[in-house]
Amino acid sequence: MVDRPTDNSDETAIERMGRRAVPPDPRLVAAETARLSPLAVAGKVAGWVGAAALLVALFWVGITKQMTITPKVLLALGLVAVGFWVVTNITVVVQQVRARGFQAVLSSMLFTLFIIGIVVMINYIAGRHSIFRADWSEAKLGSLHAGSLEIVRSLDQDVTITAFVSPDYYAADHLRRLLREYEIHSSRVKLHMYDTKLALEKVEEYGRPYDGTVFVESGDRKEEVQGGTEEQISSAIMAVTTGQKTTVYFLTGHGELQVDAFGEQGLTVLKRYLENEQYEVKSLSLATEKEPRVPDDCAVLAIVGARQKPMEHEMKAISSYLSEGGNLWLALASPPAPDFAELLTPHGVRPLEGFVMDPARSLQGNPQVPAVLQPEGHDIVNGLTMVALPTVMAFEIDAPEPAMPGAPPPAGRPQVLLESTASAWLETSTSGPIGQDPDRRMGPLAMAVALDLSSASEPPPYPGAPEPPVDDSGGRIVAIGDFDFVRDDLYQAGLQSNVFLATSSIGWLARSERLITIPPHEPPDRTMVLATTQKNLAILISAVFIPVLVLLTGLFVWWRRR
Structure with a gap:
């Protein structure tokens, strides 16, 4: 039996293997950082400064929408600084570019840019050829009003729009987008836009117009628009295609509001809107005429x-005008002013004594100023947001019964434009507490009515029978139980829809429904009004409750980990 030598050491086989010299894996050993030269350090600093300068230049151009000398200088300095960094750190840059991680990031970025490019090209093609277009904004800020669309789509002759807009014009982008909408929706509209500061020959040809001027031409007719709102452009298109203006006369001599006055007694805002819609506004005094007659x-x-x-x-002249197919817009003043019942009663409308009080729906909680939110049911009021009528009277409609059960109501029946809530009542007391009369007339109450006398024909002889032909020779009447609603000062106070109610009424009376109410597109008001209790609760939650909750959560986590 051979005795093997014994090793008295305590070393194990693994320890003996560890003493062997195993070369390290170069992939797992971090490369020693070489000491940067002063030039490389300066290049690094220049790289950060250049990147910051490029970002500032991009933000500058994005906010101001102008490439002035300042962003140009920043852009040049940024590019030079970044280029200096690349040159002084070329070795590091090459190593980073060759690294596997950079290659993966670069591939992902290129793929993302490729997808974005496809989406941008689809959007560009769709916008250029007017396909797949949709305005998803709540107030439809990027599209034309229905009235403007009807005007341009019904054109039967070519219309040329020439706009002089420079990049420095304060509303250049908005005006270009607006004019582009007209060209998109009608092949009859030809759009030409020129830079006021560059297209000098065209500027001289059109008489050196101001920046932002738009010319609308058709045949030998030309209209000049300064500012370029949708209402003005649509009205100019109507003016050059129809060749005539509709005349509206305002009666004077009896304490009426004046179209040339300002403030509480003025209708200058209404006059401006009517003139923008190609109406000719005139004053009429029948009292000074020997034989009063409404002009033809x-x-x-x-x-x-x-x-x-x-x-x-004078009343005979007005009645004769109505009987001959004239159109009347009547806004009543408070009693003891006349209620013109002799003009309304024969057609089934009777003015009532007293004022409408509506605590359920009023302006700023004042029941004496009833308000109607988003009225509907007639072309005149469709599209309006809110109409407020201070000290408004009410009307009673004597509606004739149908000829037989199931038959439609007789034609020519008055239609309610504005109506109060069921909580409203008619206040007839001029002194003492209001709302105390047990016999007061309760709502809903008609505050504005429209009558189409041209449709006062016989009803069908039986249900389902075809409608008889309508006689268009009759006139129209719009009666509103208040006149203050259209004053200039209320428009300045924010009640723009009141004026749009007036322009829509006149447009319906004149049978110019294509231009009924083209209010400006404005973003909805999102102002949140809080009561005192709600304000205090909001302050308590944000300033006390949330900080204390965060502090207690931190203390709890610290205690658990302690």
Whole structure:
């Protein structure tokens, strides 16, 4: 038996193997960082400064929308600084580019840019050829109003729009987008846009117009628009295609609101809107005429806030005008002013004594100023947001019954434009507490009505029978139980829809429904009004409760890990 030598050491086989010299894996050993030269350090600093300069230049151009000398200098300095960094650190840059991680990031970025490029090209092609277009904004800020669309789509002759807009014009982008919408929706519209500061020959040809001027031409007719709102451009298109203006006369001499006055007694805002819609606005004084007669070119006669009753021969002239197919816009003043019942009662509308009080729906909680939110049911009020009528009177509609059960109501029936809530009542007391009369008339109450006398024909002989032909020779009447709603000062106070109610009424009376109410597109008001209790609760939650909750959560976590 051979005795093997024994090893008295305590070393194990693994320890003996560890003493062997195993060369390290170069992939697992971090490369020693070489000491950077002063030039390389300066290049690094220049790289950061150049990147910051490029970002500032990009933000500058994105915010101001102008490539002035400042962003140009920043852009040049940024590119030089970044280039200096690349040159002084070329070795490091090459190593980083060759690294596997950079290659993966670069591939991902290129793939992302490729997808974004496809989406951008699809959007560009769709926008250029007017396909797959949709305006998803709540207020439809990027599209034309329905009235403008009807105008451009019904054109039967070519219209040329020439706009002079420079990049320095304050609303250049908005005006270009707006004019582009007209060209997109009609092949009849030809759009030409020129830079006021570069297209000098065209500027001289059009008489050196101001920046932002738009010319609308058709045949030998031309309209000039300064500012370029949708209402003005649509009205100019109507003016050059129709070749005539509709005349609206405002009666004077009885305390009415004046179209040339300002403030509480003025209608200058309404006059401006009507003139923008290609109406010709004139004043009419029948009291000074020996034989009063409404002019033959009067498309609409407006009586706004008459405080004294017209004389008998004036009333005969107005009645004769209505019987001959004239159109009347009547806005009543508060009693003891005349209510013109002799003009309304024969057609089934009777003015009621008293004022409408509506605590359930009013302006700023004042029941004496009833408000109607988003009225509907008639072309005049469709599209309006809110109409407020201070000290408004009510009307009773004497609706004739149908000829037989199941038959439609007789034609020519008055239609309610604005109506109060069921909680409203008619206040007839001029002194003492309001709402105390147990016999008061309750709502809903009609505050504005429209009558189409041209449709006052016989009803069908039996249900399902075809409608008889309508006689268009009759006139139209719009009666509103208030006149203050259209004053200039209320428009300045924010009640723009009141003026749009007036323009829509006149457009319906003059049978110019294509231009009924083209209000400006404005983003919805998201102002949140909090009561005192709600304000205090919001302050308590944000300033006390949330900080204390965060502090207690931190203490709890610290205690658990302690």
